[in-house]
Amino acid sequence: MDFSLTKEQQMIKEMVRDFAEKEIAPYAAKWDEEAHFPLDVFRKMGELGLLGLPFPEEYGGAGGDTISYAIAVEEIGRACGGTGLSYAAAVSLGASPIYYFGTEEQKQKWLVPMAKGETLGAFGLTEPNAGSDAGGTRTTAVLDGDEYVINGEKCWITNAQYARQVIVTAVTGKDARGKNIITALIVPTDSPGFTIRSNYDKMGVRASNTCELVFENVRVPKENVLGDPQKGFKQFLYTLDGGRISIAALAVGIAQAAFEKALQYAKERVQFGQSISKFQAIQFKLADMAMEIELARNMVYKAAWLKDQGKPFTKEASFAKLFASEMGFRVCNQAIQIHGGYGYMKEYGVERHLRDVKLMEIGEGTSEIQRLVIARQLGC
Numbered sequence: 001m002d003f004s005l006t007k008e009q010q011m012i013k014e015m016v017r018d019f020a021e022k023e024i025a026p027y028a029a030k031w032d033e034e035a036h037f038p039l040d041v042f043r044k045m046g047e048l049g050l051l052g053l054p055f056p057e058e059y060g061g062a063g064g065d066t067i068s069y070a071i072a073v074e075e076i077g078r079a080c081g082g083t084g085l086s087y088a089a090a091v092s093l094g095a096s097p098i099y100y101f102g103t104e105e106q107k108q109k110w111l112v113p114m115a116k117g118e119t120l121g122a123f124g125l126t127e128p129n130a131g132s133d134a135g136g137t138r139t140t141a142v143l144d145g146d147e148y149v150i151n152g153e154k155c156w157i158t159n160a161q162y163a164r165q166v167i168v169t170a171v172t173g174k175d176a177r178g179k180n181i182i183t184a185l186i187v188p189t190d191s192p193g194f195t196i197r198s199n200y201d202k203m204g205v206r207a208s209n210t211c212e213l214v215f216e217n218v219r220v221p222k223e224n225v226l227g228d229p230q231k232g233f234k235q236f237l238y239t240l241d242g243g244r245i246s247i248a249a250l251a252v253g254i255a256q257a258a259f260e261k262a263l264q265y266a267k268e269r270v271q272f273g274q275s276i277s278k279f280q281a282i283q284f285k286l287a288d289m290a291m292e293i294e295l296a297r298n299m300v301y302k303a304a305w306l307k308d309q310g311k312p313f314t315k316e317a318s319f320a321k322l323f324a325s326e327m328g329f330r331v332c333n334q335a336i337q338i339h340g341g342y343g344y345m346k347e348y349g350v351e352r353h354l355r356d357v358k359l360m361e362i363g364e365g366t367s368e369i370q371r372l373v374i375a376r377q378l379g380c
């Protein structure tokens with residue numbers, strides 16, 4: 001029992017843990033090996049209301065708060081990092097921008113089916129030549145009558161192959177200072193000229209679907225502009241602030257899984273006539289791991305709480321994402337160390353956590369970019 005949680009948050013935790021232990025964890029190693037995206041599990045998560053967890057009921061959601069959503073990400077990530085990433089991306093990147101910035105009509109058309117778990121969405125910002133420097137986007141959208149014509153490409157876009165629509169950022173002009181104006185557009189995945197490929201062979205989060213997108217004269221109606229056409233850049237910065245809370249929660253979940261395996265193994269493994277958990281060197285590792293996980297979890301809850309209160313949370317989301325992802329890497333690494341040679345073998349399932357958690361230091365803003373965001377928030 002976690003006494004820092006409300007009754008509702010505790011119930012979500014138990015419900016998602018139960019679901020993840022039954023429907024996800026037993027298959028995670030196989031999905032990792034086969035790079036299989038578990039679409040059927042997403043259908044079941046939809047039925048449980050998890051894909052609409054932080055959205056109001058009027059939009060097909062469950063009316064939960066951001067802390068509940070972070071708890072759900074952590075629990076799914078504890079079972080499978082790849083499924084956790086796709087879940088976090090579906091909610092934070094696919095659906096949330098439409099909830100934050102969409103018109104009522106766009107919410108009804110695109111958000112409601114996603115929140116009910118009937119469809120998935122994706123968010124296409126990164127390009128081969130514009131990653132951290134997303135302002136360097138080269139994809140263009142040119143207005144032609146009542147339609148925008150999109151040309152360009154995006155890389156490493158989560159869930160796109162299974163999505164009904166992708167929110168795509170594109171350059172639509174230059175501002176007075178000669179800087180690119182970036183606009184977000186909702187692009188249906190069945191649009192003519194829109195090609196989606198998923199050929200990446202990833203190090204980790206292999207159950208997550210990751211895609212390359214190519215746009216060749218893809219036409220979308222003007223009504224598909226998301227939010228203010230001049231403010232696509234600001235909008236995705238806000239979207240990423242929220243997304244970072246979920247990536248931090250995912251790092252906590254993966255670290256928790258690695259820690260639990262290490263603790264159990266340390267109690268069972270006998271060397272020099274006693275369980276290795278009796279060696280102070282191992283105890284200190286486990287103590288540090290437990291403490292760091294708890295600290296990261298609290299940072300996630302604080303950032304989520306600030307978001308729910310409508311208070312600024314950019315700095316705290318970056319704190320949480322940066323600390324949790326680097327903590328996750330340390331913890332998963334130590335979990336392998338505690339397993340010794342067995343930890344290096346796939347059979348023991350700890351090496352998968354290290355491969356999965358590494359992505360948390362890269363996606364939705366690398367650790368270096370988080371430090372830049374924090375420094376800016378400090379007024380540097």
Ligand SMILES: Cc1cc2nc3c(=O)[nH]c(=O)nc-3n(C[C@H](O)[C@H](O)[C@H](O)COP(=O)(O)OP(=O)(O)OC[C@H]3O[C@@H](n4cnc5c(N)ncnc54)[C@H](O)[C@@H]3O)c2cc1C
Nearest residue numbers: 123124125126131132133156157158362363364365366368
């Ligand atoms: C599995 C996976 C899923 C993803 N899902 C999505 C998705 O759904 N949607 C999406 O839009 N993107 C997605 N991405 C892309 C991800 O967000 C980018 O990889 C990330 O933002 C970094 O960009 P980059 O890879 O181009 O690295 P680069 O920007 O080329 O960075 C390379 C290195 O340089 C450092 N660096 C760059 N600029 C600076 C600077 N100013 N100061 C200091 N260091 C700097 C970086 O920190 C990094 O260490 C995904 C990526 C992966 C691997």
